[in-house]
Amino acid sequence: MTENREVIIEVKDLKKVYRIGTEKVVALNSVDLKIFRGEICCILGTSGSGKSTLLNMMAGLEKPTRGQILIKGEAIEKMSERHLANFRQRHIGFIFQSYNLLAALTAQENVALPLIFRGVPKIRRERLAQKYLKMVGLGDRSKHKPTQMSGGQQQRVGIARAFVGAPEIIFADEPTGNLDTKTSTEVMNIMWKMSREKEQTIVIVTHDPEIAVYADKVIHIRDGLIQSIEVIEDNDVYEKRILPFETEKASDETEKASDNIQEGGIQ
Ligand code: ADP
Ligand code: MG
Numbered sequence: 001m002t003e004n005r006e007v008i009i010e011v012k013d014l015k016k017v018y019r020i021g022t023e024k025v026v027a028l029n030s031v032d033l034k035i036f037r038g039e040i041c042c043i044l045g046t047s048g049s050g051k052s053t054l055l056n057m058m059a060g061l062e063k064p065t066r067g068q069i070l071i072k073g074e075a076i077e078k079m080s081e082r083h084l085a086n087f088r089q090r091h092i093g094f095i096f097q098s099y100n101l102l103a104a105l106t107a108q109e110n111v112a113l114p115l116i117f118r119g120v121p122k123i124r125r126e127r128l129a130q131k132y133l134k135m136v137g138l139g140d141r142s143k144h145k146p147t148q149m150s151g152g153q154q155q156r157v158g159i160a161r162a163f164v165g166a167p168e169i170i171f172a173d174e175p176t177g178n179l180d181t182k183t184s185t186e187v188m189n190i191m192w193k194m195s196r197e198k199e200q201t202i203v204i205v206t207h208d209p210e211i212a213v214y215a216d217k218v219i220h221i222r223d224g225l226i227q228s229i230e231v232i233e234d235n236d237v238y239e240k241r242i243l244p245f246e247t248e249k250a251s252d253e254t255e256k257a258s259d260n261i262q263e264g265g266i267q
Helices: 051-058 081-091 107-117 122-135 151-163 181-197 237-249 252-264
Strands: 007-020 023-036 040-044 066-071 092-095 169-173 201-206 217-222 225-231
Touching (some): 007 051, 023 201, 040 051
């Protein structure tokens, strides 16, 4: 099964050392991993284990001290800032723990933002943003500003913004870190379903083993070292465990969100 799949992210002998004055912190050491197209991959570890450092380097936000990061076969640590920014815009979406929405903009304007940088015309931007807001169950909140929405709603706007340009890879750093259990489940269900529909690859950083149940691959990290890589073949957690929760107990909004995803598809 694994032989025919495309390796979309490959990390080779990655090392990151931070220097603060004369102190050195080895945040990552000798990290090797492969992630396949369409995989939902979870990087699981306690606080300070190096998860964000690893994710930021895979997303091209930080440069490694040593080693290589290949995305779609291209070594991103060698790219110029300009090339990298362009590469990120075309292939990568990012979801943050604290949502990182712009406070002055409406939900729709926030979602449309990545499309501006890609040069998508205004009418199409608005249409696509509205479509993705609908997919995350917020079709009726498009004119709301971040302060007028709950944490879960803001994160769903964050998800719509990450997915709106249909990137091949989405990186998420503790996306449910500020959310309660029920809202975390809703947010994970939405991400799971959206990425599966278009075979998008998701790399999620978390300290929460409950989030890791969604993954096809779990990378356990401790003190900057990979402890083990767990592969879950044919992960049917969504059907087995999540769907009954959704259909029996979910709020109207969640039901609407999953209906919309089913009907709308992803462009
Ligand atoms: P996690 O996301 O798993 O909580 P991080 O990747 O943020 O862990 O941090 C890993 C280690 O690197 C920690 O010891 C942290 O203090 C250190 N670290 C992270 N970023 C910096 C930085 N910019 N400067 C110095 N040390 C850092
Ligand atoms: Mg972190």
